[in-house]
Amino acid sequence: MKQNGVNVGVVQRSAGGNAVKAAAYEAGEKLDDITTGQTFDFTRKADEVAHKEIILPADAPAWASDRASLWQAAERAETRGNSQTARTMVLDIPREIPTDLQADFARSMLRPYAEQGMAVDFAIHRITASDGGANDHIHAMLTMRRFDQSTETGFSKNKARDWNDIFADFSKGRKPTGEKMKAYRDDLADRATAWCQSNGVALEISYKSNEALGKPAAEPTLPRWHFKKLEQTGEVTPDLAEVLQFRQQKKEAVQEATAAEAEIIDLTERLKRAKPIPRPTDPKAILADLTKDAKEASIQSLWRLTDAENAQRQHATAKPKGFWCRFNGKLRQWEEERERLDRAFAEATQTRVEAIEHLEKEKTNLRPKAERTAKENEEANKRELATTKPAEAYKVNEELARQIKREKAKEFLERNPPPKKKSPDEENAYKGMRM
Structure with a gap:
């Protein structure tokens, strides 16, 4: 705004x-x-x-x-x-x-x-x-x-x-x-x-x-003759000197507050990046991670079995027909390819069975380890949470940064209040004395 x-x-x-x-x-x-x-x-x-x-x-x-x-x-x-x-x-x-x-x-x-x-x-x-x-x-x-x-x-x-x-x-x-x-x-x-x-x-x-x-209240507005005198003679009146000094101090305070705001945002981002990532505490997720190699092998075996089955089906639809196929050797070639595909399908089926058995065996063997790791991770997370700030502390809060900036400016102005505005009588008396 x-x-x-x-x-x-x-x-x-x-x-x-x-x-x-x-x-x-x-x-x-x-x-x-x-x-x-x-x-x-x-x-x-x-x-x-x-x-x-x-x-x-x-x-x-x-x-x-x-x-x-x-x-x-x-x-x-x-x-x-x-x-x-x-x-x-x-x-x-x-x-x-x-x-x-x-x-x-x-x-x-x-x-x-x-x-x-x-x-x-x-x-x-x-x-x-x-x-x-x-x-x-x-x-x-x-x-x-x-x-x-x-x-x-x-x-x-x-x-x-x-x-x-x-x-x-x-x-x-x-x-x-x-x-x-x-x-x-x-x-x-x-x-x-x-x-x-x-x-x-x-x-x-x-x-x-x-x-x-x-x-805080704004600085008083000086009559323009103060500034005209500065332009014409180069002389700075005491009132103008106070205002100019105040403006310079205020400008420096704003720059300091802006730098502090940037530092807060930078530090917050750094803390956010440095925040430890919680370890997984779900036994199922840990078990899935431990058995991912066996699961991948099981998936690969399913793909090989599917490919072998599709090859058999396509080969069956291409069987040669007719009297002359028996004499020109095409039927014999087809039968030999069929035998090769049957063997490949049998091997893929066996591989699939072995992959599933291996995956189940891995799950059975590694389940206690996954449960044990989950408990260890949960304890480790509790220890880290006790020694680090909550996640909310790492979020960049722009409103907080602006509030800090306003408070710094307010604190400065409380220490250095604007020059007091002179009464008309004081102003006229001073002007008459100086001009």
Whole structure:
């Protein structure tokens, strides 16, 4: 099962959020907010954006297909200083999904929201992860109101509060738990897994949290300015140094656990091959093994007798007939061959009788030995069983190996907990001091 990440939130003015700004960042574009007169330019991020698209409900007006117009209208529809102007989602894309299918995967995950009446603006970002692999993910923004062309802004006067249930009510920064959260994550996982099955991707996806899967908490996400400072000046901030050190230690721990898992499997296979084969304890089987030569001779004698009988029968049907056969010698030749076949048949019969007698004699003579050997083997098996592990111990148990791997990773993270996330005040104070 592939564990995938999902984050859901809101764009809120009281926290400095702006839907036009968030859309510009998501799409790597330059957008103007005519309400505030601000311009948000994120074209420097355009290289990260591999695909962008807007999915609209059936009743959406034509202007909603334009990104700037859509989010300018969403901003105008909200009048309070602490309004929520958009909902946001970030979905990880499993590395197993080919790049040419990622857009279709994103549509399948987000289209149900458009069917509920939301406008869904999404983009696929492709960046490199800390382990050097792909960190492809989906950024999506969703409107908070249904469309209503009778209003000045194009959105309904009332927010669609029923949509909160779809998202387990992430509004106002809540982080819900319990049944609603579980249902939300399960719904995402079912949709993702169904898409994979329909598109030939052998993958089962889970959006459960680390806590639900019994894993330690993930490391905190640092603000991007830590990484930008590293790129621009080469300077590593103390917080970033802690995270980078933790990532390296975690990578080494995973490698150690993987090596331990491979060692367990290898050792188990070696023990399995070294397991002693139990000696036979059935007297009949032992007797059959002791008399196999005599039994083989008996079988060979039966074949010879059968061949001799068949030769006699074929020869009898070929007897020459007629007056001239007595004078040309053919009848005499036939009679001589008949005498030879009779002698061969008699010899085969005698051999068969002797083989059967020998087999019975061997059985009689060797039966006590077979019974004695069976008892000796049974005692030997008991002694070996007392000094070796049961057969189950030699089976390769993949689940056990995975459990050991998880326990090793958990033990490491308990010894080396992730760096604690700083409060906003601490972060701002530190940033102001360093920048």
